[in-house]
């Protein structure tokens with residue numbers, strides 16, 4: 649059945665595992681014509697590199713065509729067209745809409761008015777469910793399990809939609825979270841309440857050093873997001889508060905993997921890229937397989953359909 653993907657909170661454990669299996673299948677054979685004749689629209693009201701390009705690559709590799717925009721200033725929304733009217737128009741042309749918007753709740757609203765499925769590619773500081781699916785896939789691939797892991801989230805935990813979505817998804821897998829943030833960017837109370845309500849262990853700290861890293865299976869670094877600050881003086885105060893340097897990995901567990909949704913600004917030193925614990929570029933590559941799975945699932949194409957598909961290319 650066709651459906652939208654607005655929030656990771658709507659996916660149960662079975663559905664998450666199912667989408668991970670589908671991503672695995674697409675990693676085996678990313679090039680197919682299973683979406684031949686379909687049109688995928690990518691509407692990006694906010695800048696993006698990875699999310700847009702990996703969704704568009706996913707659509708292209710599966711044989712769909714892509715329409716869309718990367719800058720709302722070149723669309724009629726700059727003339728005052730409402731989001732509803734934009735969605736209604738695009739749904740005349742496309743089978744599925746992938747949308748990033750600066751307003752929290754925009755994806756939910758779009759999904760309510762749209763006759764075709766809407767995939768939330770990030771709505772303000774709220775949710776980024778496709779990022780979470782690729783994060784889960786990356787964690788599963790590197791750890792061999794999603795169960796019982798120590799996950800350390802570092803940086804902008806206030807505005808970081810990727811960490812908010814990750815917490816919600818991990819509720820099924822008995823994690824222990826370590827929240828490392830300056831006071832100004834601490835994890836919002838609503839997510840701590842969510843953890844308590846769902847029996848998720850967490851601790852909070854402002855210190856970030858090699859002893860903190862030594863406990864982690866996953867070290868999830870985040871960028872301090874300049875675009876979310878109304879007070880730029882505050883941004884200047886906190887922007888470089890945590891910088892991961894290679895020597896800080898001296899006591900890291902062998903299985904530790906460093907994730908980052910990217911883009912990075914200054915929070916991971918470049919020498920970390922050469923360290924075997926670094927996984928952020930492979931993580932971005934996993935986005936292709938996770939997004940192939942998401943597009944198909946939203947269009948009602950099942951894992952059995954994918955496995956039975958005879959259009960594999962090369």
Ligand code: CP
Nearest residue numbers: 696697698699909910
């Ligand atoms: N991770 C992520 O959302 O990156 P982009 O902003 O480049 O899409």
